[in-house]
Amino acid sequence: MTRVFSGIQPSGDLHLGNHLGALVNWVAMQERAECVYCVVDLHAMTSPAEHDPATLRQRTLSAATTLLAVGVDPQRSILFVQSHVHEHAECTWLLNCIAGFGELRKMPQFKDKSAGKGESVSVGLFDYPVLQSADILLYHADEVPVGEDQRHHIELARDLGQRFNHRFAPDDPVFTLPRAIHPPAAARVMDLQEPSNKMSKSTSSDKGVVYLLDDPTRIAKKIRAAVTDSATDIRYDREAKPGVSNLLEILAAATGRSIDELVVEHDGHGYGSFKAAVAEAVVELLRPVQQRHAALAADPGEVSRTLADGAARAREVAAPTLLRAKQAMGMLDAGIVREGHGW
Numbered sequence: 001m002t003r004v005f006s007g008i009q010p011s012g013d014l015h016l017g018n019h020l021g022a023l024v025n026w027v028a029m030q031e032r033a034e035c036v037y038c039v040v041d042l043h044a045m046t047s048p049a050e051h052d053p054a055t056l057r058q059r060t061l062s063a064a065t066t067l068l069a070v071g072v073d074p075q076r077s078i079l080f081v082q083s084h085v086h087e088h089a090e091c092t093w094l095l096n097c098i099a100g101f102g103e104l105r106k107m108p109q110f111k112d113k114s115a116g117k118g119e120s121v122s123v124g125l126f127d128y129p130v131l132q133s134a135d136i137l138l139y140h141a142d143e144v145p146v147g148e149d150q151r152h153h154i155e156l157a158r159d160l161g162q163r164f165n166h167r168f169a170p171d172d173p174v175f176t177l178p179r180a181i182h183p184p185a186a187a188r189v190m191d192l193q194e195p196s197n198k199m200s201k202s203t204s205s206d207k208g209v210v211y212l213l214d215d216p217t218r219i220a221k222k223i224r225a226a227v228t229d230s231a232t233d234i235r236y237d238r239e240a241k242p243g244v245s246n247l248l249e250i251l252a253a254a255t256g257r258s259i260d261e262l263v264v265e266h267d268g269h270g271y272g273s274f275k276a277a278v279a280e281a282v283v284e285l286l287r288p289v290q291q292r293h294a295a296l297a298a299d300p301g302e303v304s305r306t307l308a309d310g311a312a313r314a315r316e317v318a319a320p321t322l323l324r325a326k327q328a329m330g331m332l333d334a335g336i337v338r339e340g341h342g343w
């Protein structure tokens with residue numbers, strides 16, 4: 001059966017970009033694959049200025065609660081917190097020793113996030129994609145449902161997996177080589193106020209970001225205020241009409257209809273009624289998520305139990321993979337050491 005792995009950072013409230021770019025696929029893939037989903041708290045502390053321990057703890061539980069509300073089903077899939085499975089950190093070290101400085105320095109996300117920070121940038125931020133590779137490779141993932149912004153990170157995981165297999169396990173590959181899966185529309189949802197920037201958890205203003213738990217009035221207000229352009233025609237053109245194109249993608253993804261069909265329906269009727277249609281579709285898409293979230297948030301103990309169970313199941317997959325990787329790299333078998341000491 002196909003194996004799937006994906007992760008999300010608890011670095012802020014989950015938003016429509018996360019949902020349409022990744023989570024819709026997370027949920028759908030449960031129908032046809034063995035899925036492992038992870039709240040990647042270790043990734044969320046790579047920007048020291050934004051790392052507050054109490055906030056991180058609260059956001060980790062909150063992200064897990066939102067994932068369950070979106071439809072991650074812990075009966076069918078594994079849902080866990082990255083730091084609960086120490087194999088991730090250990091496998092990162094192994095992969096660090098085959099990853100190159102040059103390939104990490106070139107990662108677009110590292111370049112963006114380190115810009116202007118000079119020497120103060122954390123080693124964790126630099127190493128971030130290697131930890132992400134370890135996440136994916138430990139679970140033999142064939143497919144990784146993510147938004148477009150993660151494409152280079154998944155390619156790195158593939159490159160490192162291949163390099164490792166070639167060098168240390170040519171006859172019996174340890175790692176499966178993954179590929180990214182993007183949705184047909186909304187693989188890169190843009191900020192509603194600045195449609196040339198990606199919608200992001202760590203944005204300075206939340207006016208351009210629709211959070212999954214925003215109430216319907218707020219959602220409608222943000223979409224009504226979305227930046228468009230001074231013309232009135234509705235057509236898909238990312239360069240000339242980034243705001244309108246973004247709304248078309250959102251509407252297509254939220255309704256499952258094609259962009260062409262939506263253009264025919266809305267062109268000539270002005271931006272007002274078009275934005276109203278987008279708002280209505282998003283409100284309806286998120287309504288069941290918000291209802292389930294209210295029920296789940298009332299019982300955080302149950303969410304924590306689900307995560308503990310998920311971590312135990314995740315380790316059953318991750319630990320043997322790590323052991324094989326260590327053996328392939330020449331680490332002495334721990335059993336031999338124990339015998340030697342008479343334990």
Ligand code: TYM
Nearest residue numbers: 006007008009017018021022040132146147187188189199
């Ligand atoms: P993160 O937490 O930034 O985002 C989680 C998922 O949401 C997608 N996404 C978007 N998709 C479309 N439009 C947007 N504006 C948008 N913003 C975010 C992301 O592509 C992602 O799929 N490095 C990862 C987390 C991670 C991971 C992994 C992912 C760690 N280990 C292993 C896959 C596999 C990240 O920061 O995602």
